[in-house]
Amino acid sequence: MERRKFLQNGTLAGISALALGGITNSAQAATANSTTATGDKPFNMYYAPHDGTFKNSAGDDFLDQIKYMYDQGFRSIEDNGMLGRPAAEQEKIGNLLNKLGMQMGVFVVDTGNNWKTSLTTGKQEFKDAFIKTCKESVEVAKRCNAKWATVVPGFFDRNLPMGIQTANVIDAMRSGAEIFEPHGLIMVLEPLSDTPELFLRTAEQTYEICKAVKSPSCKILYDMYHMQRNVGNLIPVIDMCWEEIAYVQIGDNPGRKEPGSGEVNYKNIFKHLYKKGYKGVLGMEHGMTGQGKEGEAALIKAYREADSFL
Template sequence: MKRSDFLKNSSLLVGASLMTNSLTASEKTSATLESAAGQPFKLDYAPHQGMFSSSAGKNFLDEIKYMHDLGFRSIEDNGMPGRSVDEQKKIGDLLAQLGMRMGVFVVPKGGNGANSLAAGKQDFVDIFLKGCRDSVEIAKRCHAKWVTVVPGDYARNLPIGIQTANVIEGLRRGAEIFEPHGITMVLEPLSDTPDLFLRFSDQTYEICKAVNSPSCKILFDAYHQQKNEGNLIHNMNLCWSEIAYIQVGDNPGRKEPTTGEVNYKNVFKWLHSKGYKGVVGMEHGMSKSGKEGENALVQAYREVDSF
């Protein structure tokens, strides 16, 4: 056989072999994901209302049941404080019946641009503390153990050290309200605007250490921290003792995992290796609409959960 013919035939054989291996791997992945359908995930991912409304309808209780059928074991509902007392109770009762957990909701007026804790103003602190007291009652009804707090914007007329001390003092008083009830307020550093006081994981870690309460910990939202600082696994590891809650969303776009640049399979594998048993909030939009988007959402989480 001529050398040129040998090389040509060898290339064809190698190409066919690679294609066969690729198809086999793809088929194995599909089979694995299909067999996992409806089974609980390795980590406790928590959808929001509306993520499955095309399949389950607009009634949140029906949607929660559908989420459970898909394998999810927690939910999040930032707007829980805006629901009626009766609806809060019904949601809590259904979660208990299904063996599901309630993730975070946002403390009403728990610190924002209009009443930043960094300013140290008594009126702002009073608004925050009222939100904490109200949150205790809401949490009792829906069986929540975590509530989100964002301290608000910078008070740029004050030195940064004074602002930080003001935030710590306000949070200490909030923690005193939550501690007797076993509720943890989780502080969320955000990337939405540079006006926000709380933006970085190490900054939040420092504040939690200073508050020194089991009721004041970090909500590490990987979407925001990918934008603000990157190096997700390293920074989570540095702050691990103070992290009580995780949220995710891919970047850019803030859609489901696999749509952006974050290798969530590795992130989730690391969380699992750390023994993380908390909630992973699905704090993002969806890349597609309707039932197609809902199927893509579940497929994405099955994929990144298959570590």
């Protein structure tokens, strides 16, 4: 049911009940339960689903999914592949988000070199590709109202000392920051756990690079699924790296599914972030335990539970 029709129907039902002499306690309880079931109340934090998260409930069209996300209480989205969408589609997404008062989360600065040895080498060809993609990303961000863009520096270069590789990455990130900073955009460097070949592995290592770049446009993307796998100790590391963390992503471990499916106490982590004053997006970069509409409903229920920290 459309949100406006639901509200209209709810108002008419309330008027009818009053005309009959008032709403009973049981009817009030039923109304409260119905409101909760729709998920119409916004979450305490800006959790951001992806294209496809609610395809069974809302259909294949991403715009329809965004509307559905809004009706369930979500106020942000993520789209890693935004850079590859047609410009007209990027604008439609941005316009809809603006209309609904929703935030656009990260998209990936995808140079085509993110998953191979590239920026760590210091080779100009990789740096040039990175700079070119950063410039393209600025235009994409303007169309879809994005503020953050994910950067992955690629794999280790086994032929170079670690200090040289780190210096090469810092040099490339400074070039990227120079492009993003005039536009108020932030590239968020993401340490990952997918393969040991990746150069960025921990938040502490990324903190060091951000400190060296010295730009408000070069910060950390703290993906809690990857950090749980690589390091653990999630809350203390958040506190240690806090001044350089600009973006957070979610995924329970093991399995990379919704909160409550693994070992991470997300209710405590969300409460900790809330108390620290985090107002940014929390990207839902994970799968779900269930399937179909039932799985999507269970996903929302899991987030309602983890979000009930107040």
